Amino acid sequence: MWRGLYTAGAGMITETKRTDTIANNLANANTTGFKRDETISAEFAPMLLKRINDGKDYNDVTSFKGFSVGSGAPTVGTLGLGSYVNEIATDHSQGGFQTTGNPLDLAISGDGYFAVQTPQGVRYTRDGNFYKSATGQIQTVNGQAVLDTQNQPIVIPADATSITVGAKGEIYAGNEQIAQLQFVQFGGDRRAVLKQGDSLYYPQEGAQPQAAAGEIYQGMLENSNTNVVSEMVNLINNYRIYEAGSKAVTTQDTLLDKSVNEVGRV
Known part of the structure; x- marks a missing residue:
């Protein structure tokens, strides 16, 4: 009992x-x-x-009638x-897309993460809801700098009139490329990155970033992949x-x- x-x-x-x-x-x-x-x-x-x-x-x-199971305790x-x-x-399945029209809103289709600078070091996110700070840096809603391929913050020139982001993270001010987003993935192991909180991920020891296979869509955001009805049933x-x-x-x-x-x- x-x-x-x-x-x-x-x-x-x-x-x-x-x-x-x-x-x-x-x-x-x-x-x-x-x-x-x-x-x-x-x-x-x-x-x-x-x-x-x-x-x-x-x-x-x-x-029983001369039969014994042995000298040990019965099982x-x-x-x-x-x-x-x-x-x-x-669950890393793809979430739906929402069109916003904001040039700094970026959605990822397929595998990939953006790199951002945090007090704990470089972290990764799929939340592409970015803003331009007073100093021209591209930042997350929590004020974390979005990084380029050299782990440096990306700064938009003050005289830039239009910003265009390519499918692999190329950032153009007008017709001139000013930066390259650090757009990476960590192979096929779903446990290569773990959740930290605030939509951030950190890599497991030994996990190395590599060029992402996915694509970036400008002016859109990726929604959560949570199905509210299924979760309520669960x-x-x-x-x-x-x-x-x-x-x-x-x-x-x-x-x-x-x-x-x-x-x-x-």
Whole structure:
């Protein structure tokens, strides 16, 4: 019965973390470039149970008409120990596009990230909602400088009348190229970059940036790939699983109460 409590409790903890992940997806349904997360659960390794305290002569309880299973404690079988969160995986599928007409709004189609400068070092993002600062720098909404291929901030000349961005990140002021966006990807491993928060990603140790295979669309933004209806369905289903675990805990607690207070008296 104690194991039943632990198994049900472990399942409830898993579903609580899954709920937190779904809630975060819903909260960022309108965040530019956001990629939804999914909770991947796994089962604890099952434990092999054997009967103990059967006395020194195991043949008394394991033999039948002269047949014995051996001199060790009889095997009962395996028992699952519940589930746990194995990974919070990010779904990197493409989000839809929204046309804004702002020349500094950039959307990525396919694989790729923009590089920005943060207090923690260079980080990567798919949020292309950029602005021109008072000093002419291209920055994110959080004031982080957008970087070129030399890890330097990109500055737009004060006399620039029009800004054009090419499919691979070429930036033109009029007919003159003034910078090249650092537009990179990290191979096919979806775990090469991990979420930091604020639509930023940081590379895993050993992950090296390379030229991105995707394309940049100017005057557009990539929407979140969160499907609100699907997330709400998942949330309802998650609630039902959590409720089932809660009832299992209540049942185990009732059985323990009867064992202690009623069977014990007999």
